[in-house]
Amino acid sequence: MSEKGSQGNFENAFSAVPDSQRKSLLSLTVVLAGYPIALSNFVIGGAVGVGMTFSKALLTLLVGNGVLMAIVLATGYMAYKTGLSTSFLSRRAFGKKGSSIFSILLAISSVTWISLNGDIFARLIKSTFSWWTLPISITAILCIALWTQSAIRGYKGLEIISFLGVPAALIMSIVGVIAVGRATGGFGDVFNYVPVNPISFTAATSSIIGGWVFGATITPDVCRFAKSTRDLVIGSIVAFTIGCLGLQFAGALVAISTGNGDFTLAMAALGLSLIAFIASIFCLWTTQDNNIYGASLAIQNILEETHLKGKVQHKHIALAIAGLAAIFAAFGIFNYILPIIQFLSLLIPPVSGLIIGEEFFIKNSKENKNVNKIALVSWLIAGIASYISLKADIFVPPIVGIVTSCLSYIILSKIFEEKDKNVQDISSERISV
Incomplete structure (x- = not known):
């Protein structure tokens, strides 16, 4: 098998993306935008809009999305520079085997989100079309099977669906804004x-x-x-401005206009139920195929340290992940999954802080070590800080986790790595004597 064919089968899971496979600015922007174009962002915008004045809602959306873009740019730059996936970037902080813990949680989180959205969308179909006779369980399986079609084809599959989904979401947002302007009272x-x-x-x-x-x-x-830093910055900002900020802003306008933060009811009040349903198909598809894709890369990071490295193709792992999510969705995971998602939301974001701390401050990659205990301790500290923030309702738990993990990692690394270095220097001096 040629090198290019091998890379295609495994989506460059074990090595950096070569220059020959880097994508154009347009492709990068559309695929990046496809992921955050999700119904959840429209719903989040609606919840913010209906609970605040317009000016405060706009300020809140700008601040919140500014933080998200900062995270994307910081971690995205490292990915562009190294060509590595999220899971393999985590090796630079956790070590080879240590990163497997994060990869497992990442895969679990992806599976839960896929199954949850499959369950939710199946319920939406069932409630929207009275003639739909298939049970929710079978409908959820069919939805996930649809999303899998692009995920198993790797980046190319994500690209094709994103070129369909991004315009669909933009049309829904624009039509929603126009409908608000035409409604009684309009923008006033x-x-x-x-x-x-x-x-x-x-x-x-x-x-x-x-x-x-x-x-x-x-x-x-x-x-x-990404081909360059310029493409990364432009693509990330434009993508998240469209996918997150754009959808949330449209959701806020629709919610304020109708006085209803519920996405389905608000769009129905404006007479846009059908448009919303069609657009939601692509909104869910472009997000969930990315979740399947990311989970596959996480599993490859785990397999890299086993005899199965290079023996299981991307599409086979993607099918297994989607199959597991379909089983969960069929058994009505909607009723049990929220505590799991909340738990994972406290543990996964701090990893960004660890990676940022290693890459920009410590600069002593641990990818050749098995386990970096400093990273694990910092991760635990961040998880506890996030939990306290959540229970005490102080600031934003994920951001508390990211900042805490970054600072803990930097401080502990400076203390213990310097100590180890001094011990090694003393040993070397004794040997020379």
């Missing part, structure tokens, strides 16, 4: 809106950042295909 009512049940800036910002910080954490899987 939006600008003068006073929420009945206001929410705080902290709570609103937390929902924006917390709702998509997992997605921002694994964007290196796509950013590694």
